[in-house]
Amino acid sequence: MRARLRAAVLSVTAAVLALPFVAAPESRASATAPPRTGFERSGGARWTGEAEEQRFLAAVDRASDRVSVTRIGTTGQGRPLRLVTVGTGRTATRLLLVCSQHGDEPAGREACLTTVRDLALAEDAETIRFLSRTTVLVVPTANPDGRAANTRTNADGIDINRDHLALETAEGRALAAVQRDHRPDVVHDLHEYDATPPYYDKALLSLWPRNLNTHARVHDEARTLSEAYVRPAAERAGHSSGVYGIWTDPVTGEPLKQVAGDGQERILRNTAGLKHSVGLLVETRITPLTEEEKRDTAVNNRRRVTTHLTALDSAFAYVTERRGAVEAATTAARLAGPGDRGPVYLGGADNDPAEPADILRDPPCGYRLTPAQYTDVRDELALHGVRARPRGDGSAFVPLGQSRRALVALLLDARAAYHLAEGQPVIAC
Incomplete structure (x- = not known):
């Protein structure tokens, strides 16, 4: 199905971007060219602009009755916070993608935007079945002011990924409302990181909720998503992987020290676990991996986005294959509190x-x-x-x-x- 997707949906950029498993038929591509992001049109030389994102989402919304785009908040500088819902009706399983909470980590946003389109326009039986049983919720730009300024924080200098408890920011409040109202079974949080070779330099890092209050079944499902799906998928695609926040010996692979990734309840992957969702943080490496990536920024950018797309592909596979286990775990966690x-x-x-x-x-x-x-x-x-x-x-x-x-x-x-x-x-x- 990936081959059909590349041929049908991405057109010119097919040669440089590998996308999730969803597919659109060749007939659609020949009849009506699907919307493309600024990133795709530039071959990865630049990131999609704010106005381009708005036009892109509007075009996808017009092209598919599976998609709705709603405004869930407004940033300090007046930019809209958007939630995109993709699905074919009321379904039991809900998957939330939170993209680029840190404004200077744009690759996840690009992966989310193209994933919205590909799910919206796909006509193959596998994707239709997936969407008949799964609602995919996407916040494509969780920090619009930070993205516009290319800063980690929002316009008030607050790190949104440290605001999921206090809810001081419009961005944090909007995400909390989405979690409350939609109760996602899985929360997939897309980030990027700067490498510290040779101890912390994988193409992809991932981490589940470490907070000790996370229900055991939810915790185990989140770790399964990371260790049995996301990381193996990255490795199969040729991307090295590791556990976020852990420096490892470059020879033995043994952990040396923990530099991040603790159980702070204010971090989204942990807050998601406390709210009984299977939370996962996924980080792709910003630092170039090869000499070609050092010479050509577009090559580096494409690798960063492709790695995120591989992780999303594996998250969809996880939901498909472990749907019953996921729903059982999140339901058990939600029901446990009153009697605990x-x-x-x-x-x-x-x-x-x-x-x-x-x-x-x-x-x-x-x-x-x-x-x-x-x-x-x-x-x-x-x-x-x-x-x-x-x-x-x-x-x-x-x-x-x-x-x-x-x-x-x-x-x-x-x-x-x-x-x-x-x-x-x-x-x-």
Whole structure:
């Protein structure tokens, strides 16, 4: 199917871009040329511009009744935040792609834009069946102001990928609303990184939620997505791969030290896990890999995008092959909270045991917020899908006995590293 896709959809750029498994027939290509991104039209010499993205998505929306484009927010500089929904109706499985949270990491955005088009225009039986059972949600540019300025942060200097708990940014709030309203089973977060040869220099790195509060079945599915699908697919395509945040010995492949990738609850892959989605961070290497890539920026850019497309291809395969296991895991996690009486972890990671002081071994049954506190955080609680019980005096009680149980403690316990309010623990309900 990839061969048909390259021939039918990408036309001139077929020789330089490998795309996901979805396909469009040759007859469509000959009858009506499909929309192409600025990146494709330039052969990878430049990234797609803001106006080009708008025209591209509008053209795809017009060309396919499987696609809808909605505005989910507005950035500090007035740019729209868009959600693209691709599917053929209400389906059980939902896959969310979050593209280029960091504005100076544009390859994921290019991969997302072409994936939207290819899913929208495909007419082969395999893709039609996939979309009949899967809704694909895409935020193609999660940081439009940062992309326009080519900066990691948004216009206010905030790293969006450290704002998935506090929700101080319009970008973070929009993504939280999408997660609350659509409850994706899988969240695929596309990034890029600068290599540190020879210890940290793979073409692709990936990482699952390390936060210890992630439900065990969701955690295991996320690791399966990384280690049994994304990384092997990259290797088969000729791209080296590794685990994000871990320096490895270039000879033995043994881990040397951890430089990133901890269990911080404010990072999207971890927040996704806390919200019972199979979260995965995927990073492609910005630094050139070959002498040809050093000489020609377009070659380097195409490799970065192609690597992301390979990862997306494997994510679609994962959803197709493990659909039942994924839905069972996310459903079990969502239902577990109200009856859970186990500990809540305020620190640690799946490869870094929590310190005793970071474990709420006998958590309270909830937290009481004063009227002022509740006024300050009620919107954020609602965006996170956390249920509160308002009182007549303006105060509120937030019970732990709800689906996003651990998130309640991480948001409201004074000992949590990124809490929004210092709620009063209520021991007996």
